Amino acid sequence: MIQDSIIRMRPHIVVEPNAVVSLRDVAQIITEEPYASDLESLVIHQVTTADRNLVVIDVVKAIRCIRERFPGLPVQSLGATQTIVTVNYKKKRLTPLLFVGVWLLLFIGAGLAIMNFHEDVSMGAVHQKLFYLLTGVENEEPLLLQIPYSIGLGLGMILFFNHIFKKRINEEPSPLEVEMFKYQQDLDQYVAIHENKEIDKQKDAH
Known part of the structure; x- marks a missing residue:
């Protein structure tokens, strides 16, 4: 059997x-x-x-x-x-000029987003108050706090995205990779449902 x-x-x-x-x-x-x-x-x-x-x-x-x-x-x-x-059709290679343009656009946009966020939460005033509490000295530009904070912000972004350029820090997926995975699942589901609708339309036409 x-x-x-x-x-x-x-x-x-x-x-x-x-x-x-x-x-x-x-x-x-x-x-x-x-x-x-x-x-x-x-x-x-x-x-x-x-x-x-x-x-x-x-x-x-x-x-x-x-x-x-x-x-x-x-x-x-x-x-x-x-x-x-x-x-997998071959994609056109990115020209150096276009690459630099996109890189500058993302760099400036990310920088402005971080600065606007800090302005909204009054981060400058918070640093001034912290500096006064720690040293007893009033300083409008407490670089002793702002410089380590800026370095820590960059390191935190590296740890958050779990990548240093193309090198992965550990085996855990980054939040960006998880979101891309969810997006791919949603896209596959949409394509499958859309294809089924097209097949049903063709059957009805016949």
Whole structure:
């Protein structure tokens, strides 16, 4: 008796242009040994320029391809029902002038944001009062506090984002990476739902 084969769709993969997407690329497979290699190499989709940069492969399409190849093989699906395929087209290289312009824009914007925040919370006055409490001397520019505070602010940002340039400080994800992960999940969910609506519209039209 043939046992049920089990497939579990991967949530998201990245492929090159004109790539041949096989079942092993879009799903994890559990099956009997005589079928394993054939199922893994089963072609599910051929990427073309008409696909642009996103393709949604539904579990129904995967099961249909399996049954066309192996009509008597029972198949069950677990987990996600769609795989989002991102086509990795080569991006234009950033010109040095544009890089410098973007860097200056972000640097100035971040600096202004920090200064405006400090102005809103009266950080200058707080430093003056702290300096007076610690030394008993009134000073409108307590550099003894402001310089270490500025250095600590920069070090705190490095620790917060968990990166020094491209080097990671530890294995924990940074808050930015977590937010990017959440954004990718929301984007994949939107693409999957939008694709299902388009399929329903095409069915209704026929």
